[in-house]
Amino acid sequence: MSKTTSKPRTKETVRPQLPKTPTGIRGFDEITGGGLPTGQSTLVCGGPGCGKTVFGIEFLVNGATQYDEPGVLISCQENTEELISNVASFGYDLADLIRRKKLLIDCVRVERSEIEEGGKYDLEGLFIRMGHAIDSIGAKRVVLDTIETLFSTLPNPPILRAELGRLFRWLKEKGVTAIITGERGETSVGSVGRLTRQGLEEYISDCVVHLDHRVTDQIASRRLRIVKYRGSEHGTNEYPFLIDEGGLIVLPITTPYLKDLVITNQCVSSGVPRLDALLGGKGYYKGSSVLVSGTAGTGKSSVAAHFVDATCRRGERAIYFTFEEPEAQIERDMRSIGIDLAQWVRKGLLQFQSTRPTTYGLEKHLLLMERAIEAFKPEVVTIDPLNSFLIGGNQIEVKGMLLRLVNFMKLKGITCLFTSLTSGGAPIERTDIAISSLIDTWALLRDTDYGGERNRTLYVLKSRGMPHSNQIREFLLTDKGIELRDVYVGAGGVLTGTARMNQEAIDQASQLLREQEMKRGLDELEGKRKILEAQIATMRGEFAVHELANKKVTDVQQAIELMAAEQRKKMAHARHADISSKPVSRRANPREST
Amino acid sequence: MSEKPAVTKGAPHTVIMEANQSDAEVFLLRLYVAGQTPKSLAAIANLKKICDQHLPGRSRTEVIDLLENPQRAREDQIVAIPTLIRVRPLPAHKIIGDLSNTERVLIALDLLARS
Numbered sequence: 001m002s003k004t005t006s007k008p009r010t011k012e013t014v015r016p017q018l019p020k021t022p023t024g025i026r027g028f029d030e031i032t033g034g035g036l037p038t039g040q041s042t043l044v045c046g047g048p049g050c051g052k053t054v055f056g057i058e059f060l061v062n063g064a065t066q067y068d069e070p071g072v073l074i075s076c077q078e079n080t081e082e083l084i085s086n087v088a089s090f091g092y093d094l095a096d097l098i099r100r101k102k103l104l105i106d107c108v109r110v111e112r113s114e115i116e117e118g119g120k121y122d123l124e125g126l127f128i129r130m131g132h133a134i135d136s137i138g139a140k141r142v143v144l145d146t147i148e149t150l151f152s153t154l155p156n157p158p159i160l161r162a163e164l165g166r167l168f169r170w171l172k173e174k175g176v177t178a179i180i181t182g183e184r185g186e187t188s189v190g191s192v193g194r195l196t197r198q199g200l201e202e203y204i205s206d207c208v209v210h211l212d213h214r215v216t217d218q219i220a221s222r223r224l225r226i227v228k229y230r231g232s233e234h235g236t237n238e239y240p241f242l243i244d245e246g247g248l249i250v251l252p253i254t255t256p257y258l259k260d261l262v263i264t265n266q267c268v269s270s271g272v273p274r275l276d277a278l279l280g281g282k283g284y285y286k287g288s289s290v291l292v293s294g295t296a297g298t299g300k301s302s303v304a305a306h307f308v309d310a311t312c313r314r315g316e317r318a319i320y321f322t323f324e325e326p327e328a329q330i331e332r333d334m335r336s337i338g339i340d341l342a343q344w345v346r347k348g349l350l351q352f353q354s355t356r357p358t359t360y361g362l363e364k365h366l367l368l369m370e371r372a373i374e375a376f377k378p379e380v381v382t383i384d385p386l387n388s389f390l391i392g393g394n395q396i397e398v399k400g401m402l403l404r405l406v407n408f409m410k411l412k413g414i415t416c417l418f419t420s421l422t423s424g425g426a427p428i429e430r431t432d433i434a435i436s437s438l439i440d441t442w443a444l445l446r447d448t449d450y451g452g453e454r455n456r457t458l459y460v461l462k463s464r465g466m467p468h469s470n471q472i473r474e475f476l477l478t479d480k481g482i483e484l485r486d487v488y489v490g491a492g493g494v495l496t497g498t499a500r501m502n503q504e505a506i507d508q509a510s511q512l513l514r515e516q517e518m519k520r521g522l523d524e525l526e527g528k529r530k531i532l533e534a535q536i537a538t539m540r541g542e543f544a545v546h547e548l549a550n551k552k553v554t555d556v557q558q559a560i561e562l563m564a565a566e567q568r569k570k571m572a573h574a575r576h577a578d579i580s581s582k583p584v585s586r587r588a589n590p591r592e593s594t
Numbered sequence: 595m596s597e598k599p600a601v602t603k604g605a606p607h608t609v610i611m612e613a614n615q616s617d618a619e620v621f622l623l624r625l626y627v628a629g630q631t632p633k634s635l636a637a638i639a640n641l642k643k644i645c646d647q648h649l650p651g652r653s654r655t656e657v658i659d660l661l662e663n664p665q666r667a668r669e670d671q672i673v674a675i676p677t678l679i680r681v682r683p684l685p686a687h688k689i690i691g692d693l694s695n696t697e698r699v700l701i702a703l704d705l706l707a708r709s
Binding site: 106108109110114115116117118119120121122123124125126128129131132133150154155 | 626628631633636637640660661664665667668671672673674675676677678686687688689690691692693694695698699701702
């Protein structure tokens with residue numbers, strides 16, 4: 001990563017900053033911390049067709065148009081007319097720059113067949129040409145493309161070597177910032193480790209840039225590397241770059257500084273209320289990256305469509321990048337779950353971008369995506385599916401590309417949702433390991449195979465900075481969209497689908513049974529109570545009868561005793577007994593008085 | 595040849611020798627130098643010697659000092675110094691160097707058969 005503009009270390013504060021001349025080439029100035037060394041020569045080398053000439057011309061054109069630094073191009077390969085028409089496709093109007101004296105092109109044509117050597121010579125003619133060209137427009141930038149052709153046309157290489165050495169010193173004295181291009185040497189015998197055929201790197205030691213155009217798995221990609229940059233820190237990686245209608249672009253074109261990222265607490269709804277609930281209530285963080293992964297047919301695109309739908313419903317814009325299905329197919333499929341995406345397209349809130357993954361290399365895809373994003377300015381971006389890129393590159397490249405893309409979108413505060421297909425049989429989190437560190441929220445969709453049917457489940461594997469649920473939910477695709485249901489968690493494990501329904505029915509039946517049993521028990525008790533009450537009533541009746549009988553006996557007894565007393569009295573009277581003699585009865589019955 | 599229009603445009607500078615024979619037989623030679631450097635001076639001297647010996651009265655030579663006429667380097671596609679161009683007779687030939695290798699100069703001027 002480029003560090004020259006970041007905070008200097010203690011040692012560097014003493015050292016004056018190396019002055020740099022911006023190339024205006026997008027991305028290049030970032031990785032070099034400002035451009036090429038001012039007043040020095042830079043060697044730009046690589047194989048045929050690697051983009052050396054374009055690099056040089058862009059340096060000059062940008063200098064002339066953006067930095068008010070006129071430039072001179074000394075071309076040993078093409079003539080002026082060819083050059084002008086070749087770069088017109090990049091939108092450069094060289095003829096206009098030449099008219100305005102912002103650019104001077106001098107084509108050096110040396111035909112081998114015309115030249116004879118008649119003694120010692122030097123390259124003073126070239127020096128004079130260049131000097132004259134530089135002075136006539138006040139050039140600050142010079143490009144020599146490709147000086148090495150002189151070796152194939154002029155005799156006596158030792159003289160040429162000495163003269164080239166002198167040329168580079170002379171350029172330095174002139175104070176111009178120069179680019180010297182050099183063709184990569186043959187990789188066979190003798191030139192191993194050489195960057196250029198003639199070993200130009202021996203003369204130019206300030207800054208060396210290597211360009212490469214390689215083909216991997218039938219997909220061509222361009223790479224740029226700063227081989228050395230004396231006195232300056234620089235990115236040492238190979239950076240992908242592109243040459244297209246916009247000229248040359250080195251990726252990353254976004255700043256790699258993490259501190260510039262905007263972090264908010266704002267949330268955006270996923271479009272599925274219960275998914276929002278799983279994530280802590282409000283959905284995804286705005287500007288975060290979301291991954292929805294799962295095996296085939298688990299409903300990844302549906303989650304994406306919900307999110308897009310919810311975004312457009314709020315009146316915000318979204319771009320849906322698709323790499324496998326055409327727009328019409330996605331619209332049709334989503335209609336089947338009750339999501340009408342076509343209406344948002346008509347309202348200009350949704351844009352579909354469908355390309356075949358193999359159409360371009362990774363960096364071209366990235367660039368096209370960034371262009372689309374810059375043009376449409378969406379709040380939400382969906383890439384469905386991410387895996388398609390794996391066709392076009394290895395995991396490191398894909399990761400690098402995604403890192404840049406995620407970075408780019410985070411800088412713009414765009415929430416991005418990627419879907420990723422986990423291939424069947426592979427560990428469910430395996431394919432995504434390479435990118436998992438870039439992802440803030442990761443929802444995993446899974447098939448469960450139980451009881452002769454497949455059912456979908458969803459859970460949130462991670463969600464940075466959110467109190468997300470650790471529960472698995474059953475994921476249903478209905479004609480009204482995604483529904484999340486609680487799964488059955490019980491003695492039989494986690495059950496979904498009809499197994500869940502079955503289990504729920506069983507649970508219900510046993511509940512009913514229990515309720516009935518309880519009712520029966522209550523009834524029984526009530527019966528018993530009633531019987532007891534009846535028994536109590538009967539006994540009370542018996543008791544009353546007994547009482548009555550008892551009273552009868554007592555009354556009779558009393559009557560008898562009374563009669564006996566009367567009898568005794570009568571007898572005493574008859575016998576003239578004392579009046580004081582007591583009656584015989586022991587009981588003084590109170591009833592006697594009544 | 596690309597140099598042809600430049601011939602008519604460019605004014606003669608230093609004329610060393612004047613031809614006094616018919617134009618068809620005249621060698622039109624143009625020598626590009628850069629100031630009074632040893633190589634330039636050697637080239638001028640060597641050329642004079644060759645013309646005297648092999649082209650007596652049949653050559654016309656211009657010497658162009660690029661320090662004075664720097665635009666001519668671009669116009670006439672000069673890279674190496676000194677450069678001698680045989681403008682006529684056609685086809686044009688370019689000979690670079692201080693012309694010290696007389697044999698090679700003569701061959702290049704078609705004044706000596708290649709062996």
